[in-house]
Amino acid sequence: MLAAIDLGSNSFRLHVGQHDGEKIAVVASAREPTRLAAGLDQAGYLTHAAMERATVALERLGEVLQQYPLDEVRAVATNTMRIAGNAAEFLPIAEKALGYPIEIISGEEEARLIYLGIANQLAIPGERRLVIDIGGGSTELILGCGKEIERAESIGIGTVQQSMTFFPDGRIDASAFEQAILYARSRFEDVFSPQQKPWKNVYGSSGTMRAIAEIISRNNLGDGEFSRVSMEALKEKMIAFGRIDRLEFDKLRPDRVESLVGGLSILLGLTQEMGIDVLSPIEGGLRLGVMWDLHLRATQRDRREQTVRSFLLRFAADETRANQVADYALALYGQLKPGTDAFSKLLRWSAVLHEVGLAVSPTNYHKHGAYLIENADLPGFTTREQRTMGHFILGQKGNLRKLDGALNEPDIAKAVLALRLAVMFMHLRLDVDVSEMRVKMKNRIDLEFRLEQMSAHPTLPYWIEQERKFWGDVGIVFNVKTRG
Numbered sequence: 413m414l415a416a417i418d419l420g421s422n423s424f425r426l427h428v429g430q431h432d433g434e435k436i437a438v439v440a441s442a443r444e445p446t447r448l449a450a451g452l453d454q455a456g457y458l459t460h461a462a463m464e465r466a467t468v469a470l471e472r473l474g475e476v477l478q479q480y481p482l483d484e485v486r487a488v489a490t491n492t493m494r495i496a497g498n499a500a501e502f503l504p505i506a507e508k509a510l511g512y513p514i515e516i517i518s519g520e521e522e523a524r525l526i527y528l529g530i531a532n533q534l535a536i537p538g539e540r541r542l543v544i545d546i547g548g549g550s551t552e553l554i555l556g557c558g559k560e561i562e563r564a565e566s567i568g569i570g571t572v573q574q575s576m577t578f579f580p581d582g583r584i585d586a587s588a589f590e591q592a593i594l595y596a597r598s599r600f601e602d603v604f605s606p607q608q609k610p611w612k613n614v615y616g617s618s619g620t621m622r623a624i625a626e627i628i629s630r631n632n633l634g635d636g637e638f639s640r641v642s643m644e645a646l647k648e649k650m651i652a653f654g655r656i657d658r659l660e661f662d663k664l665r666p667d668r669v670e671s672l673v674g675g676l677s678i679l680l681g682l683t684q685e686m687g688i689d690v691l692s693p694i695e696g697g698l699r700l701g702v703m704w705d706l707h708l709r710a711t712q713r714d715r716r717e718q719t720v721r722s723f724l725l726r727f728a729a730d731e732t733r734a735n736q737v738a739d740y741a742l743a744l745y746g747q748l749k750p751g752t753d754a755f756s757k758l759l760r761w762s763a764v765l766h767e768v769g770l771a772v773s774p775t776n777y778h779k780h781g782a783y784l785i786e787n788a789d790l791p792g793f794t795t796r797e798q799r800t801m802g803h804f805i806l807g808q809k810g811n812l813r814k815l816d817g818a819l820n821e822p823d824i825a826k827a828v829l830a831l832r833l834a835v836m837f838m839h840l841r842l843d844v845d846v847s848e849m850r851v852k853m854k855n856r857i858d859l860e861f862r863l864e865q866m867s868a869h870p871t872l873p874y875w876i877e878q879e880r881k882f883w884g885d886v887g888i889v890f891n892v893k894t895r896g
């Protein structure tokens with residue numbers, strides 16, 4: 413059973429689902445309105461009141477999660493947490509309230525997950541489509557064909573700030589609407605080229621967009637379709653009401669009212685600028701995409717494998733050397749007997765990518781590589797995973813003090829040791845059968861070579877002595893012995 417939690421800018425939501433052999437069936441959902449984006453002060457920091465609201469909402473969602481026997485859980489935070497100046501301070505509080513780790517994902521990763529959910533929901537292999545998701549803090553535009561993404565864009569315009577900026581006192585008039593639409597148009601005017609018109613197969617996946625489509629349908633506005641004509645009719649109807657708190661439409665949920673006006677102005681600006689006449693509302697999106705990603709990781713295609721392969725090729729790293737280091741590192745890590753398997757894949761991917769920093773400079777390439785891995789958009793990877801891989805790559809050579817306490821986690825220390833030895837063996841062209849070596853790490857490091865291995869490589873004792881000094885600098889004894 414899978415669970416996905418979305419810490420959005422307007423509300424926090426969760427899905428609990430189960431794969432039934434063909435699709436993921438949602439068995440439970442929950443929603444907690446938070447308007448987190450409205451809780452940013454003028455300096456871009458979450459206010460104390462906003463964090464308190466968010467904490468209470470997460471505690472409630474955590475209670476829901478406790479009711480199910482969950483195999484995999486992933487919680488993701490989007491635009492407001494991306495831009496909040498004190499997000500790092502709030503994150504541990506939020507994780508404690510929810511009971512699970514929370515990842516602040518990039519706009520590009522958010523777009524990928526949205527598309528993954530929609531593509532699996534539609535299951536139309538050759539269809540070329542544009543998916544639009546207007547959220548509380550950002551808008552994602554994803555162009556793809558079947559299950560493959562061709563282009564993804566995340567634009568920092570969302571319903572909460574749009575409503576607060578152009579309808580601050582709740583008043584709705586023609587002038588405010590036109591200004592809001594014009595601003596939205598300016599944000600989308602350079603996203604896709606005019607040559608890509610006319611648009612076909614355009615889907616709206618966010619809750620705000622589905623709410624707009626439902627209001628149009630239930631209230632017989634415009635031509636009855638989810639079209640620009642109908643959205644213009646809805647706009648005129650809103651202007652006639654005059655105020656946000658006076659909006660009355662069949663089946664309009666009270667908690668949707670404030671975001672609806674901002675969402676409609678964004679959608680009108682987007683469709684006008686991009687020449688979109690008709691859209692199709694669709695269930696799915698981010699939470700479903702998160703669950704599909706969890707399912708695919710466990711059963712067939714882990715998106716991270718493709719990402720690592722693409723990154724390796726992009727930076728023209730030597731694939732033979734990369735794979736050799738990965739093989740050595742995993743064999744050594746197995747001998748070190750980590751407490752869990754949590755870091756095995758991250759270690760392998762770090763080993764494969766350990767030389768990508770050479771594309772920047774051969775000097776301090778490990779530092780360049782760590783920076784690239786931690787800061788690049790790596791589809792499928794969480795920020796926490798990228799940070800861990802950055803530690804591994806940074807720690808592949810040189811002093812260990814630069815890892816800033818990461819070695820306090822025993823399995824991370826073992827992974828760093830395995831990678832350092834693997835890189836050393838590769839550079840020494842040491843054709844070694846790792847199974848003939850012995851390496852242990854508890855309170856100290858014990859490394860044992862066969863005598864012929866040491867004697868066959870005159871510089872090996874020098875490099876081993878360097879390792880002893882580096883580990884000694886961080887308080888870890890490194891013993892080496894040989895056997896016949």
